[in-house]
Amino acid sequence: MPGTVQAIERAAAILRTLAGGPGRLGLSEIARTLDLAKGTTHGILRTLQLVGFVEQDRVSGQYQLGGALLHLGTSFLDINELRSRSINWADPLAARSGESVRIGTVLEGRVLVVHHVFRPDDTFQTLDVGALLPLHATALGKVLLAYRAGGPVPELERFTRLTLTDPRALSGALEGVREAGWAAEIEEFLLGQAAVAAPIRGYGGLVVGAIGVSGPVDRLCDSHYRPRPSLVGYVRDAARAISRDLGATR
Amino acid sequence: MSEKYVVAIDQGTTSTRCIVFDRRGQLVSLAQQEHKQHFPRPGWVEHDAMEIWRNVERLAPRVLSRAGIGLGQVAAVGIANQRETTVIWDRRTGVPVGRAIIWQDTRTDALVHALGDARDAGAVSDISGLPLATYFSGPRLRWMLDHTPGLRARAERGEVICGTMETWLIWNLTGRAQHVTDVTNASRTMLLDVRALDWSARALDFFGIPRAMLPEVRASIGAFGTATEGFPGVRIGAALGDQQAALFGQTCFTPGEAKCTYGTGSFLLLNTGAELVRSEHGLLSTVAYQIEGEPAAYALEGSIAITGSLVQWFRDQLELISSAPEIETLARTVADNGGCYIVPAFSGLYAPYWRSEARGVIVGLTSYITKGHLARAVLEATAWQTREVVDAMNTDSGLTLTTLKVDGGMTADHLLMQMITDVLDVPVVRPLAAETVSLGAAYAAGLAVGYWPDLDGLRRNWHTAAQWMPAMDPRLRTTEYANWRRAVERTFDWIQPA
Numbered sequence: 001m002p003g004t005v006q007a008i009e010r011a012a013a014i015l016r017t018l019a020g021g022p023g024r025l026g027l028s029e030i031a032r033t034l035d036l037a038k039g040t041t042h043g044i045l046r047t048l049q050l051v052g053f054v055e056q057d058r059v060s061g062q063y064q065l066g067g068a069l070l071h072l073g074t075s076f077l078d079i080n081e082l083r084s085r086s087i088n089w090a091d092p093l094a095a096r097s098g099e100s101v102r103i104g105t106v107l108e109g110r111v112l113v114v115h116h117v118f119r120p121d122d123t124f125q126t127l128d129v130g131a132l133l134p135l136h137a138t139a140l141g142k143v144l145l146a147y148r149a150g151g152p153v154p155e156l157e158r159f160t161r162l163t164l165t166d167p168r169a170l171s172g173a174l175e176g177v178r179e180a181g182w183a184a185e186i187e188e189f190l191l192g193q194a195a196v197a198a199p200i201r202g203y204g205g206l207v208v209g210a211i212g213v214s215g216p217v218d219r220l221c222d223s224h225y226r227p228r229p230s231l232v233g234y235v236r237d238a239a240r241a242i243s244r245d246l247g248a249t250r
Numbered sequence: 251m252s253e254k255y256v257v258a259i260d261q262g263t264t265s266t267r268c269i270v271f272d273r274r275g276q277l278v279s280l281a282q283q284e285h286k287q288h289f290p291r292p293g294w295v296e297h298d299a300m301e302i303w304r305n306v307e308r309l310a311p312r313v314l315s316r317a318g319i320g321l322g323q324v325a326a327v328g329i330a331n332q333r334e335t336t337v338i339w340d341r342r343t344g345v346p347v348g349r350a351i352i353w354q355d356t357r358t359d360a361l362v363h364a365l366g367d368a369r370d371a372g373a374v375s376d377i378s379g380l381p382l383a384t385y386f387s388g389p390r391l392r393w394m395l396d397h398t399p400g401l402r403a404r405a406e407r408g409e410v411i412c413g414t415m416e417t418w419l420i421w422n423l424t425g426r427a428q429h430v431t432d433v434t435n436a437s438r439t440m441l442l443d444v445r446a447l448d449w450s451a452r453a454l455d456f457f458g459i460p461r462a463m464l465p466e467v468r469a470s471i472g473a474f475g476t477a478t479e480g481f482p483g484v485r486i487g488a489a490l491g492d493q494q495a496a497l498f499g500q501t502c503f504t505p506g507e508a509k510c511t512y513g514t515g516s517f518l519l520l521n522t523g524a525e526l527v528r529s530e531h532g533l534l535s536t537v538a539y540q541i542e543g544e545p546a547a548y549a550l551e552g553s554i555a556i557t558g559s560l561v562q563w564f565r566d567q568l569e570l571i572s573s574a575p576e577i578e579t580l581a582r583t584v585a586d587n588g589g590c591y592i593v594p595a596f597s598g599l600y601a602p603y604w605r606s607e608a609r610g611v612i613v614g615l616t617s618y619i620t621k622g623h624l625a626r627a628v629l630e631a632t633a634w635q636t637r638e639v640v641d642a643m644n645t646d647s648g649l650t651l652t653t654l655k656v657d658g659g660m661t662a663d664h665l666l667m668q669m670i671t672d673v674l675d676v677p678v679v680r681p682l683a684a685e686t687v688s689l690g691a692a693y694a695a696g697l698a699v700g701y702w703p704d705l706d707g708l709r710r711n712w713h714t715a716a717q718w719m720p721a722m723d724p725r726l727r728t729t730e731y732a733n734w735r736r737a738v739e740r741t742f743d744w745i746q747p748a
Contacts, residue, residue: 067572078573078575078576078579079579080575080576080577080578080579080662080663080664081573081575081576083575083662083664084574084575084659084662084663085575087661087662087684088277088280088684088685091276091277091682091683091684091715092276092277092278094682094715095274095275095276095682095713096276116716117682117715117716118682118713118714118715118716118717120682120713120714120715121713122713122714125714125717126717127664127716127717127718129664
């Protein structure tokens, strides 16, 4: 049996202490209750605060359970916050790729578009923030599915001849996405259209969204009907830059 | 040959940022450091100029290493800075005399009132293109000279010198070789003859400022020397006030083009070309930019004191949201404002009212109102304040705004952008570079050293990243605007003369 991680045990004990306490508790009280060194306790509290499990009162400096604990089952990153934190990296991706950029998260078994940057050619385009896309037939959706633990498997509706509608084929494709670190969509949702997407990660490596470019197959793909490697590189760079800003790797 | 880049230093109110841009005007890397805000008394706001300079020294190597480039690959550095923030320092030791007094500081209120009654007040307003207000640097310098024993004599002997933040940074970047400012920053002091583009003897006399302490005024785009610190060996090609930099970054080079930057406060600037337009409706006449050897381009400016900072107040003081973008999430929990309006006259109202005695109000409160309605009212306050400035601008310039180019952090808020297009009844467009302040500084610096050939070359880099179209019932727009104006009237005359 593998050994246990002491820091996690201590973190759990701190959370139980806060949950069982009369309200807010000070650092010394927590350290005393658990017979831990103050420095150790402080380090764990700060980490718990960073992930939103613990909150510190600005005036008294005392600690209490954080709001994120109450919403463990739902998305922890506000979609408007995700857009706000991505905007500086989505723009250069559109400029470098010459294609439109979308960022998506999961909402009730579909991809919710939370950010959209126009293709930089100054043609008339309309914002489709708020639009819902199928998870299994889009690059954004396949990234989100690939990194989602469990959850209901969506109904695999057919959009084109190439849409993955066989659960086993889809699960094989998702395994490929996890191995490669990015997903492609080639005429699986719309004829003549292709897309490339990569995961956006938050703290601890948790996937909080996907960013991708989409456009005509003949622009996005090479002569082998595969996404151009340079394009994949741009998408993955942008995803990594946003992830870094969200605290994925410190 | 290795690829070259341009670096922008954006010395802002809450933080300093260094950004590396490529030839397409796209962000390559960014490094940012916040600095401490000092509030020694109500209405007083100060920065430690030395802390800000040390931040620049720290950020310089960081932003280059994040871009994976060396100093040799930097074609030029450009500066955009918070405007009107003023510091005095010892020419010999380089140590500031006290902290920098920032643009939000209202300590010169009484002084400005007294000066308003003095002879020449009208003439100085006309010479500088600005109304007499605590917002500008001139009164601030006078206050420092009045309140620091012995300082005036030292200033007259040239032992202490002064400047706005770009002057302070260039002086430090060039190893204390250059004591210079640019025309856009100088045009915010009330000391500049905004037509002749040099210090006005009459204005200096009016405020009692010794000329010996002032920096030399230069064109915004030209030569500010070569850095020996921070970015050693790199030419400093440009300096612009942050809002003028944003106008430049949005490539508003033609008269009639306008942009609004939504940040802590919001600033709508309209290029009026070689002609200086005097406003009848509380707008400022300011210099947009000047390329060395060419006539200056002017702008009309509508300044709104509190927009993003209202969201910060909602987050930090009311604690109703935990991050600024969540205001949109909260506001979308309701369909309208429920009859509630917030007018954020926290330190009076700027354009088009310029009423320093006004204070903020929340009106229309009933037991029906939820925090969602308040969140809506917060965002609507920014939209309606924009409308008031656009109305004033249309009247003063005789031009009618057909599209509003927007930038700044708040453009990530789609609900707000839709509100703005709805209340203005014109399309709102965001360019493919939200960081237009830094981009403008980079463009200007790159232009100065020939990294970009001309203004047309820059214009070709501008692309639409997003566009919002008006979709509001005109009758609703009319009634809501009337409600907003009634709310504004309720802020007037709150502070009574002592």
